[in-house]
Amino acid sequence: MPSLRYVFTVILGCALATWLSRVVPFIILKKFRLPNLLLEFLNFVPIVIMSSLWFESLFTQRQGQLPLINLGNFLASIPTIAAAIISKSLLVTVLIGVLSLAILNIFFGIN
Amino acid sequence: MNNQLSARTALRETLPTVFGYVGIGIAFGIIGKSSGLKDIEILSMSLITYAGSAQFIMISLLLNRAPLASVILTVFLINSRMILMSMNTSRFFKRESMVKNILIGTFLTDESFALSMNKINYTNDSLSFEWLNTSNLIAYFTWSAASLAGGFFGNFIRDSQKLGLGFALVAMFIGLLYLQMINDHALSIKIQLTVILFVFCLIYLGLVLIPSSILIICVTILGCAFGVAIEHALA
Numbered sequence: 001m002p003s004l005r006y007v008f009t010v011i012l013g014c015a016l017a018t019w020l021s022r023v024v025p026f027i028i029l030k031k032f033r034l035p036n037l038l039l040e041f042l043n044f045v046p047i048v049i050m051s052s053l054w055f056e057s058l059f060t061q062r063q064g065q066l067p068l069i070n071l072g073n074f075l076a077s078i079p080t081i082a083a084a085i086i087s088k089s090l091l092v093t094v095l096i097g098v099l100s101l102a103i104l105n106i107f108f109g110i111n
Numbered sequence: 112m113n114n115q116l117s118a119r120t121a122l123r124e125t126l127p128t129v130f131g132y133v134g135i136g137i138a139f140g141i142i143g144k145s146s147g148l149k150d151i152e153i154l155s156m157s158l159i160t161y162a163g164s165a166q167f168i169m170i171s172l173l174l175n176r177a178p179l180a181s182v183i184l185t186v187f188l189i190n191s192r193m194i195l196m197s198m199n200t201s202r203f204f205k206r207e208s209m210v211k212n213i214l215i216g217t218f219l220t221d222e223s224f225a226l227s228m229n230k231i232n233y234t235n236d237s238l239s240f241e242w243l244n245t246s247n248l249i250a251y252f253t254w255s256a257a258s259l260a261g262g263f264f265g266n267f268i269r270d271s272q273k274l275g276l277g278f279a280l281v282a283m284f285i286g287l288l289y290l291q292m293i294n295d296h297a298l299s300i301k302i303q304l305t306v307i308l309f310v311f312c313l314i315y316l317g318l319v320l321i322p323s324s325i326l327i328i329c330v331t332i333l334g335c336a337f338g339v340a341i342e343h344a345l346a
Contacts, residue, residue, distance in 0.1 A: 097282025
């Protein structure tokens with residue numbers, strides 16, 4: 001691991017980058033109204049971001065070739081979806097998800 | 112969830128979701144420790160950078176001795192989805208002061224954003240500073256405490272992946288996606304499922320061509336544009 005000084009430079013630089021992307025839209029949009037088309041676009045942001053972060057985790061990237069399936073995450077997603085539908089609870093869904101992958105790892109050697 | 116927007120309601124509605132970040136925060140601390148980070152570095156990353164899943168990527172880039180500019184750019188690109196979330200959230204706070212807007216923006220996360228988007232289905236499309244700020248701060252302090260606890264456990268645990276902790280983040284996205292789908296009355300289930308299927312194809316094909324650091328932001332823009340297009344085509 002690099003020196004304490006370098007790690008802290010990285011921490012501060014990344015903090016500035018993420019802070020700006022969180023705060024600048026709030027400052028700019030206080031003065032302006034968003035057009036309707038953009039509002040319609042923003043309606044889709046939650047489901048699109050959530051599903052893309054999930055789907056990305058189901059594969060292992062090999063740039064230039066079709067991605068490999070991440071079998072552990074793929075299989076663990078099935079009981080996790082069932083838990084979400086049955087319980088409608090985030091906590092139960094996360095616990096079942098973690099438990100599913102742990103069982104796949106420990107008993108079947110899949111990860 | 113109900114239509115109340117007080118700090119107390121936020122506490123009650125946010126607490127069940129913290130188990131999602133406790134798992135991931137602990138996993139972050141454990142992985143940080145096993146990668147050679149000190150407790151102070153783990154805690155500072157969570158308190159100062161506060162970038163969720165991007166912190167795992169910071170660790171791997173630090174291990175690769177990546178140059179400063181490339182670490183910052185990667186973290187910015189991964190977190191650039193926050194621009195869309197902030198734009199989406201800011202419309203509920205136009206009447207609040209600039210300081211309150213900056214505070215909400217500073218502590219906004221994927222999870223508090225998703226919780227807000229569920230909440231507006233119960234509150235006739237409105238949010239309050241008290242509600243979201245409370246929810247944000249609970250997330251912030253939970254994340255930092257969990258990271259530090261993870262750093263401590265990391266002294267003893269060797270194989271966190273085996274315990275399934277890495278899946279906590281994914282499971283949370285699955286749960287949030289499902290809750291969003293059943294609670295969002297602005298979009299029909301048919302349109303939502305069509306867009307999600309399209310996103311799946313984009314991710315699969317995108318993984319061939321696009322570096323994973325910018326894949327999420329590219330897919331988000333294309334996926335939302337596709338959603339608007341089919342909504343207009345069906346109307």
